[in-house]
Amino acid sequence: MLHAHGDTQGQGSRRGYRVGSVLAILLTAIPFWLVMSGTLRDAQTTAILIFAMALVQIVVHVICFLHLDTRSEGGWTLLAFLFTAVIVFLTIGGSVWVMFHLNTNMMPMPDKMAGPMQ
Numbered sequence: 283m284l285h286a287h288g289d290t291q292g293q294g295s296r297r298g299y300r301v302g303s304v305l306a307i308l309l310t311a312i313p314f315w316l317v318m319s320g321t322l323r324d325a326q327t328t329a330i331l332i333f334a335m336a337l338v339q340i341v342v343h344v345i346c347f348l349h350l351d352t353r354s355e356g357g358w359t360l361l362a363f364l365f366t367a368v369i370v371f372l373t374i375g376g377s378v379w380v381m382f383h384l385n386t387n388m389m390p391m392p393d394k395m396a397g398p399m400q
Contacts, residue, residue, distance in 0.1 A: 294349055302346025309339040 313332040315321070322328045344350050350360045 294346070298346050302342055305342045305346070306339060309335050309342065 313335050316328055316331060322331070344363065348363075350363050352360055354360070
């Protein structure tokens with residue numbers, strides 16, 4: 283079998299795909315069960331757990347299905363992925379920060395101006 287220049291790792295094994303699939307199903311089913319059963323009465327705790335499981339699921343997909351690690355292509359694919367993640371985090375975080383401060387620092391409207399224009 284011929285390999286292109288720079289190919290240092292295979293596409294993955296059946297075992298890796300099975301493990302990734304089982305983990306992805308569990309990391310989807312558990313948050314669904316948490317919400318539908320109402321096991322946790324606190325909505326904030328439920329949201330934090332769902333967010334944490336979503337982050338773990340991202341890692342599972344990146345490792346099991348995208349095969350990003352330090353060995354593939356000399357680590358450049360992982361570096362590109364991390365750079366993209368940082369840019370996305372800065373863009374979303376900056377947007378939320380700007381919207382929060384715009385909402386906080388806007389001048390309040392007097393009551394008579396809040397109604398429909400006449």
